[in-house]
Amino acid sequence: MTTEQLHAEILRKKSFLCIGLDVDLDKIPQHLLDTEDPIFEFNKAIIDATHDLAVAYKPNTAFYEAYGLKGWHALEKTINYLNQRHPEIFTIADAKRGDIGNTSAMYAKAFLEDLAFDSVTVAPYMGRDSVEPFLAVKNKFTILLALTSNGGAYDFQTQKTDEGELYKTVLKTSRTWQNSGNLMYVIGATKAEYFSEVRRIVPDSFLLVPGVGAQGGSLKEVCRYGMNDIIGLLVNSSRGIIYAGNGEDFAEMARAEAYTMQQEMCEIIIDSQLSKALDIR
Amino acid sequence: MTTEQLHAEILRKKSFLCIGLDVDLDKIPQHLLDTEDPIFEFNKAIIDATHDLAVAYKPNTAFYEAYGLKGWHALEKTINYLNQRHPEIFTIADAKRGDIGNTSAMYAKAFLEDLAFDSVTVAPYMGRDSVEPFLAVKNKFTILLALTSNGGAYDFQTQKTDEGELYKTVLKTSRTWQNSGNLMYVIGATKAEYFSEVRRIVPDSFLLVPGVGAQGGSLKEVCRYGMNDIIGLLVNSSRGIIYAGNGEDFAEMARAEAYTMQQEMCEIIIDSQLSKALDIR
Numbered sequence: 001m002t003t004e005q006l007h008a009e010i011l012r013k014k015s016f017l018c019i020g021l022d023v024d025l026d027k028i029p030q031h032l033l034d035t036e037d038p039i040f041e042f043n044k045a046i047i048d049a050t051h052d053l054a055v056a057y058k059p060n061t062a063f064y065e066a067y068g069l070k071g072w073h074a075l076e077k078t079i080n081y082l083n084q085r086h087p088e089i090f091t092i093a094d095a096k097r098g099d100i101g102n103t104s105a106m107y108a109k110a111f112l113e114d115l116a117f118d119s120v121t122v123a124p125y126m127g128r129d130s131v132e133p134f135l136a137v138k139n140k141f142t143i144l145l146a147l148t149s150n151g152g153a154y155d156f157q158t159q160k161t162d163e164g165e166l167y168k169t170v171l172k173t174s175r176t177w178q179n180s181g182n183l184m185y186v187i188g189a190t191k192a193e194y195f196s197e198v199r200r201i202v203p204d205s206f207l208l209v210p211g212v213g214a215q216g217g218s219l220k221e222v223c224r225y226g227m228n229d230i231i232g233l234l235v236n237s238s239r240g241i242i243y244a245g246n247g248e249d250f251a252e253m254a255r256a257e258a259y260t261m262q263q264e265m266c267e268i269i270i271d272s273q274l275s276k277a278l279d280i281r
Numbered sequence: 282m283t284t285e286q287l288h289a290e291i292l293r294k295k296s297f298l299c300i301g302l303d304v305d306l307d308k309i310p311q312h313l314l315d316t317e318d319p320i321f322e323f324n325k326a327i328i329d330a331t332h333d334l335a336v337a338y339k340p341n342t343a344f345y346e347a348y349g350l351k352g353w354h355a356l357e358k359t360i361n362y363l364n365q366r367h368p369e370i371f372t373i374a375d376a377k378r379g380d381i382g383n384t385s386a387m388y389a390k391a392f393l394e395d396l397a398f399d400s401v402t403v404a405p406y407m408g409r410d411s412v413e414p415f416l417a418v419k420n421k422f423t424i425l426l427a428l429t430s431n432g433g434a435y436d437f438q439t440q441k442t443d444e445g446e447l448y449k450t451v452l453k454t455s456r457t458w459q460n461s462g463n464l465m466y467v468i469g470a471t472k473a474e475y476f477s478e479v480r481r482i483v484p485d486s487f488l489l490v491p492g493v494g495a496q497g498g499s500l501k502e503v504c505r506y507g508m509n510d511i512i513g514l515l516v517n518s519s520r521g522i523i524y525a526g527n528g529e530d531f532a533e534m535a536r537a538e539a540y541t542m543q544q545e546m547c548e549i550i551i552d553s554q555l556s557k558a559l560d561i562r
Contacts, residue, residue: 022384062380062387068395072353098404099343099377100431103303106343114349123379123404125426127433145406150381152408155454159447161440166447173436 007230014266018056020238022063039074049251053262058092091117098123098130105133112140124170135179149188149211171201189217195225213240288511295547299337301519303344320355330532334543339373372398379404379411386414393421405451416460430469430492452482470498476506494521
């Protein structure tokens with residue numbers, strides 16, 4: 001998928017919603033546990049109920065690895081289902097990988113080629129040669145952790161460096177890497193005041209934004225400082241949507257939550273298009 | 282496993298060798314490709330041929346994920362084989378994971394409980410709450426990336442910070458976390474001159490040291506600056522040992538390489554014990 005295609009899909013759906021498929025067997029509706037593959041059945045129901053409202057899905061690999069072979073199989077089935085039924089939807093393997101060059105190449109093969117995700121999240125700590133093997137895959141995106149939404153983000157990411165703070169160094173440095181056009185960045189919504197700083201360094205990149213809702217970030221604030229000409233945001237919600245209900249009607253409940261978020265996004269997109277049109281006049 | 286048990290095993294085998302099980306189907310002997318599970322057969326042969334010379338084995342998960350379900354299954358079989366046949370051997374899931382709290386807990390479950398590795402490597406970028414869920418598992422170790430052996434290590438890890446350089450901030454800060462006694466650190470052998478700095482901050486911790494051999498690090502230099510009272514080093518070699526040969530005799534060739542390294546380590550251990558004995562007199 002290209003950035004242009006993603007942008008077009010955002011405008012068509014009036015949504016920049018990403019749904020996190022973080023399936024925990026302790027939290028999904030009990031009646032699914034009797035099926036052969038509860039994880040996949042859960043995902044399928046969520047996708048069927050929300051695919052017209054979301055532009056991206058993001059399974060976090062931890063939740064699949066925690067169930068061993070069965071989990072890994074459910075992950076394969078989920079990405080295959082998405083790629084077959086909804087090829088226009090942007091898929092993110094939230095894997096936060098990163099290793100020395102030849103090893104990162106193995107991860108890139110696993111997630112971007114074999115599983116055929118559109119993108120994968122990568123941790124920056126090991127630097128250029130740990131990220132470039134991901135960037136080398138054509139028409140795929142590498143979503144680099146920059147400023148995350150958790151409390152621990154302040155331990156190292158905001159450490160003072162020559163560029164101001166470490167996450168800024170990460171943003172600036174990564175722009176010099178081979179195929180840096182394939183980069184997107186994780187910027188947590190809990191730190192809305194940082195978005196204008198981020199946009200100064202990476203005006204054109206898409207940002208994957210966790211932390212709206214459950215973790216306390218405000219959608220309006222994020223959009224105010226983070227949106228660019230091509231929207232440039234994928235706002236993720238996981239628990240808030242997928243665990244909205246846990247009875248037989250869990251998928252409808254999830255849809256209702258997704259719909260509320262999409263409506264809010266729709267309004268923001270229309271407002272931004274209006275003000276752009278007015279600017280042009 | 283406890284640090285004391287690991288230390289005892291090092292003294293018994295006169296070795297602090299860790300063998301990296303990074304299995305690439307393009308590099309293993311052709312005749313194994315006809316077996317049902319070439320990855321596991323390769324690992325089993327390497328383990329059978331070297332288990333008296335090595336105190337630790339370290340499969341890098343990238344090489345298993347790259348083969349999808351089959352790869353994950355081979356990883357399960359490998360760790361089960363190690364835990365059943367050689368429970369005295371220290372096992373490392375080289376996974377370089379790290380995510381927000383509840384997600385890291387899933388990874389900790391996957392690697393330390395279900396797969397029952399003795400330890401897992403973790404990336405520090407997301408800070409305290411991304412690492413503490415791993416540290417919470419009793420009698421298991423979390424091996425935090427501090428200063429890695431690749432070129433990209435200089436992109437961020439050596440960035441100037443208040444503590445001097447980022448990797449030092451990582452070392453110091455991590456010592457304040459809950460259950461920090463369960464921490465070990467990755468320090469690349471290619472940066473031997475940094476080991477005395479590292480020892481000033483973490484005198485008692487075990488260090489996992491990649492980069493000896495193939496990547497150019499010197500064992501003697503690493504030991505000179507990095508060894509402590511309980512040896513405190515696990516020196517890893519992957520390709521140099523496991524791909525020493527690729528004919529029918531690949532396992533013997535691997536053993537020969539492992540033996541050369543173990544002999545060098547034996548000499549270093551005996552020297553250090555001698556000088557300790559002389560100090561006491």
